[in-house]
Amino acid sequence: MHTLLIRTARPAELALLVRELGDRPFFVDRFARQGDGRGLLLVAWSDDRPVGVVYLWWEPAEEPELRLHLPGTPLLTHLEVHADHRARGTGSALIAAAERELVRRGHTAVALAVEVGNDGAARLYRRLGYAEWDQPPIRCYSLTDGNGQRAVEICRILVKPLPP
Numbered sequence: 001m002h003t004l005l006i007r008t009a010r011p012a013e014l015a016l017l018v019r020e021l022g023d024r025p026f027f028v029d030r031f032a033r034q035g036d037g038r039g040l041l042l043v044a045w046s047d048d049r050p051v052g053v054v055y056l057w058w059e060p061a062e063e064p065e066l067r068l069h070l071p072g073t074p075l076l077t078h079l080e081v082h083a084d085h086r087a088r089g090t091g092s093a094l095i096a097a098a099e100r101e102l103v104r105r106g107h108t109a110v111a112l113a114v115e116v117g118n119d120g121a122a123r124l125y126r127r128l129g130y131a132e133w134d135q136p137p138i139r140c141y142s143l144t145d146g147n148g149q150r151a152v153e154i155c156r157i158l159v160k161p162l163p164p
Helices: 011-021 026-033 064-069 090-104 121-125
Strands: 004-008 039-046 050-056 075-081 109-115 136-144 150-161
Touching: 004 090, 011 026, 011 050, 011 090, 026 039, 039 090, 050 090, 064 090, 090 109, 090 121, 109 121, 121 150
Parallel strands: 075 109
Antiparallel strands: 004 039, 039 050, 050 075, 109 150, 136 150
16 A cells, blocks of 8 residues: 655656646646746655646636635635546545645635536535535636637536635
């Protein structure tokens, strides 16, 4: 059994993260945002291998509905676990670490978006104490596809109060 360590990602780890988890544009973008103090990229490590990531977004949300209904609420985004490490608690451990970091920073709630139809992820989040908000699903944006086009997903929003 391997020990799981979760910590802030370091820019020098970019090539390793891309090799193990792919999605270079995502990591380049998140390291830039982290460097500007707009969020935090957490990585789960098993031995010397990155096996999962989650990004804490605390700049204003891109989606107007989130800015209107959840102003100042940080977002838990891009939870990803390598296929070899799924269903082993890695995702739950990343979420718990993210929540602890938010509590440490004084936040009282966290929100996330789940694509409509991704019932497995929604079940995980509900099991961890997240509840759907009382608004309809919204259009959520992802990074560009490299050609300047933004992907749009229809997402339901889940929110969790954090302990003081």
